Amino acid sequence: MKSLLMTDLLTQKTFRAIAPNFFIFLMSLVPFLFLPLTHLFLPNLGIGALYFWAVYCPEKISLWVIFGSGLLQDGLFGTPLGLFGCLNLLFWILTIAHRKYLFKRSFLMGWFGFFILYSVTFILKECVIWTLQRPLYSESMMLEGITSLLSYPFVAIVCLYVHQKSS
């Protein structure tokens, strides 16, 4: 009886530790599935999940996960390896640094904070990619930025659900 209880507690503890990290990987992978309209653009859902955990629960996320999700995005997007890892880590650092202005604020303020921080990272990413690969301007570049910003409320709702289940 005691051993069953211990096993159950261990499983719950493992789930609480793994769930937020696994969710970030899943959000990075979702845009590459055959979902409606993803043949037109690819929103960066992983960055929304990173922002949520950075503001509300940064201790649950491992740096390996941030780096690994960046590597996954590099492998799938076709960008130089390490690029998205750098950008995700930079985004994480920026969000942690400004966490005191975002924590315990209204949802709209949080969304505005995501807009500011994501815009900085997005512009930096496009500058680096333009320098390295020189892509031609396309509507999908702006669509990616806009849809990533607009998708934050949906990502936040799912992250909140995972957060409640894992705490």
Place this chain on the structure above:
Amino acid sequence: MKPWMILSAVKRPQTVNYLWPRLKMSLFFMSAFLLSLLTYFDAHLQTKSRSALLDATAFITDLCRWPAQTGSFLTASLVSHFDVYEKNKKLRDENRTLRAQHSLTLALAAENNRLRNKLKVIKEIEPEFSSVRVIGAVKSPYQHNVLLGSGEKEGIQVKSAVLVDRQILGRIIEVGNYSCRVLLMTDPQSHIPIVLEKSGVQGILSGDNSSLMRIRVVEKTLISSTGNAVHSLKEGEQRPKVAKGEYVFTSGQGGVFPTGFVVGRVVEVTPHEILVQSMIDMTQLEYVQVVKPYEESVDD
């Protein structure tokens, strides 16, 4: 109470370690930066490491693809039930047209064979294909590519052409052990030697990260990226006329793409370029055909 007991009773203030988290963050950042520099300057390492990463994620991508594709299929089936009558009528008309064209195609093929035999034209080797399942599609501003669920273990090689229903989709640029990446025609790095159906104009078809492709290099007239002609036509030569709706085929030059496969149709003709659109429905990609490499036979 003795003095040393008072001292031992005082709790030491907890020292908060700020150094280690910052050091860890810096180490990760530097590692990511060095990795990106290393893979950028060493193309071979970049290809190998990306192929290995692709193999590692192919299983997860394939696993996650199934529910998403099933959901898309069910949604499309449900939506299509509302316009069954219109679709049925459209399909009957198409069927009638295709039957008429089929008998004409048979007659043309027979005449083509007779003329080839008379001229003693050397028969071209028909390419062989292997069907491969699509496990992911990436249409980002950085690259347009499709991920396939077969790799080197199944005989897939780099630079092999990829087709969908005898229409060109792209070519393979990266191969792992169990997966590979296809560069689509719409990617700016894609350049396909083509020939136009009626006018016979030869050129190079390039993608520009949009849904259309452009023919910039036309036989006898080189069009630069700014739209100006670099080499003008000779005296008395007329610019070849290209019509809208004209089919674009592969010319076979370069040896990567087999000859005579449809690439797309001309949708717009401007003085500086010709815009071509592919007829492949990217939302319905499930299986593609990869051209097998030719095995050269050596005469003893």
